[in-house]
Amino acid sequence: MAEQFRTCPTTGLKVHLPAETLIKVNAVAAVVCLLVGGLAALLILLTRWPAIHLLDEEWFYRLLTAHALDMLIAWIIFFEVAGLYFGSTVLLNNRLPAPKVGWVAFILMVVGGAFINYTVLVGQATVAFTSYVPLKASPLYYLGIILFAVGALTAIGHFFAALVVAKNLRGIAANRHLWSHVRRNNCSLHSSARRSFLYPDLSLVCRYFATHRS
Numbered sequence: 001m002a003e004q005f006r007t008c009p010t011t012g013l014k015v016h017l018p019a020e021t022l023i024k025v026n027a028v029a030a031v032v033c034l035l036v037g038g039l040a041a042l043l044i045l046l047t048r049w050p051a052i053h054l055l056d057e058e059w060f061y062r063l064l065t066a067h068a069l070d071m072l073i074a075w076i077i078f079f080e081v082a083g084l085y086f087g088s089t090v091l092l093n094n095r096l097p098a099p100k101v102g103w104v105a106f107i108l109m110v111v112g113g114a115f116i117n118y119t120v121l122v123g124q125a126t127v128a129f130t131s132y133v134p135l136k137a138s139p140l141y142y143l144g145i146i147l148f149a150v151g152a153l154t155a156i157g158h159f160f161a162a163l164v165v166a167k168n169l170r171g172i173a174a175n176r177h178l179w180s181h182v183r184r185n186n187c188s189l190h191s192s193a194r195r196s197f198l199y200p201d202l203s204l205v206c207r208y209f210a211t212h213r214s
């Protein structure tokens with residue numbers, strides 16, 4: 001397990017390597033979406049400029065839809081997932097509980113995002129932000145939305161799981177101190193301390209130390 005971590009030479013923080021890879025791929029996917037949405041922004045901007053009026057009506061609405069979805073949904077959510085993994089692992093000195101789940105979530109989001117962009121750019125889903133009834137776009141577009149949403153929700157669930165792991169690891173670390181204190185001072189275990197060993201809970205450990213100061 002120990003080799004799955006490295007220490008950041010700049011901040012001194014412990015970095016879980018599988019989490020680091022997932023943070024990177026989600027951040028890169030976010031920037032790719034930002035670039036696609038940004039390029040579409042420039043093209044629709046040049047169309048709105050009366051002197052240039054670059055695109056015809058059909059392509060204007062295709063790119064307007066792609067711009068809105070990539071800028072408002074895809075880029076932001078990919079980046080949020082990267083941020084959630086960073087916060088729940090690196091900042092909390094923690095590991096990601098199930099990197100494979102992280103990869104499943106990422107692949108679902110990438111495949112969903114690809115379906116969305118493909119259907120929009122080939123003109124099968126020029127629906128702007130109306131992804132609801134009467135469902136005029138191609139079924140592949142709605143499948144893309146569902147896959148992206150399921151992937152994002154899986155990643156968010158994974159983030160909460162990482163918080164639970166972080167809390168328990170901290171409890172276990174605190175219990176290690178507790179046990180060494182008990183051994184050093186040869187004292188019998190208080191019932192709340194015993195409970196705190198089974199269910200790591202910082203408040204119980206603190207209460208134990210407060211009532212058993214030697």
Ligand code: HEM
Pocket residue numbers: 041042044045048064065067068071072128129
């Ligand atoms: C993260 C940043 C951005 C977000 C979240 C965003 C989001 C949006 C959304 C939701 C729309 C409306 C789409 C629709 O009607 O279906 C829109 C339209 C538009 N955006 Fe952006 N946008 C962003 C950045 C930019 C940038 C940097 C530019 C310029 C280079 C730009 C240029 C435009 C233009 C020209 C329109 C069309 C306005 C119209 O014709 O009414 N956007 N944007």
